[in-house]
Amino acid sequence: MFTNIEIDIDSIPKAEMVKLNPISKSYLKILYINIFIQYSILFGIVILAKNLIEEDWVSNVFWYAIIFLFLLLILQLVISILSFKKRGYALRNHDIIYAKGLLMHKRTTVPFIRIQHLETKQSFIAKKFNLASLHVYTAGESGGDLSISGLTFEEATRINQLLTTKIN
Secondary structure (H helix, E strand, O other): OOOOOOOHHHOOOOOOHHOOOOOHHHHHHHHHHHHHHHHHHHHHHHHHHHHOOOOOOHHHHHHHHHHHHHHHHHHHHOOOOOHOOEEEEEEEEEEEEEEOOOOOOEEEEHHHEEEEEEEEEHHHHHHOEEEEEEEEEEEHHHHHHEEEEEEEEHHHHHHHHHHHHHOH
């Protein structure tokens, strides 16, 4: 006979209570480098526009644009520092958890049985800091994929090997 017993929700382990492992502090340097590259391009465009466009309104707006970009740069650096502290991951017996975000905190839990394949990637800058990203691709919806950036290369490789043995 079919029975459908109710589960006590309080007895289920809470993913929010799991202690997350922090990512490498060197990843913050990569975030800074990316921000400075972006803003160097933006400052360059504003300066180039001032020098190439010979209109009065461009000269009048130039310093407002520079100050605005500078304030945005400071804001993005502060947000990067604060959100960096919220990044973390955890491996459990049956799943992997990754959390990130400051204003929009997101915690993703991927069961091992949904993992299709794994990749460990390194960008040019990440290689200089011996860092890598672990990409976990899942079956089903595209929103279930997971990418953990800021792991040391050894740690990303070790987790990749562990997950590969778990899913096979």
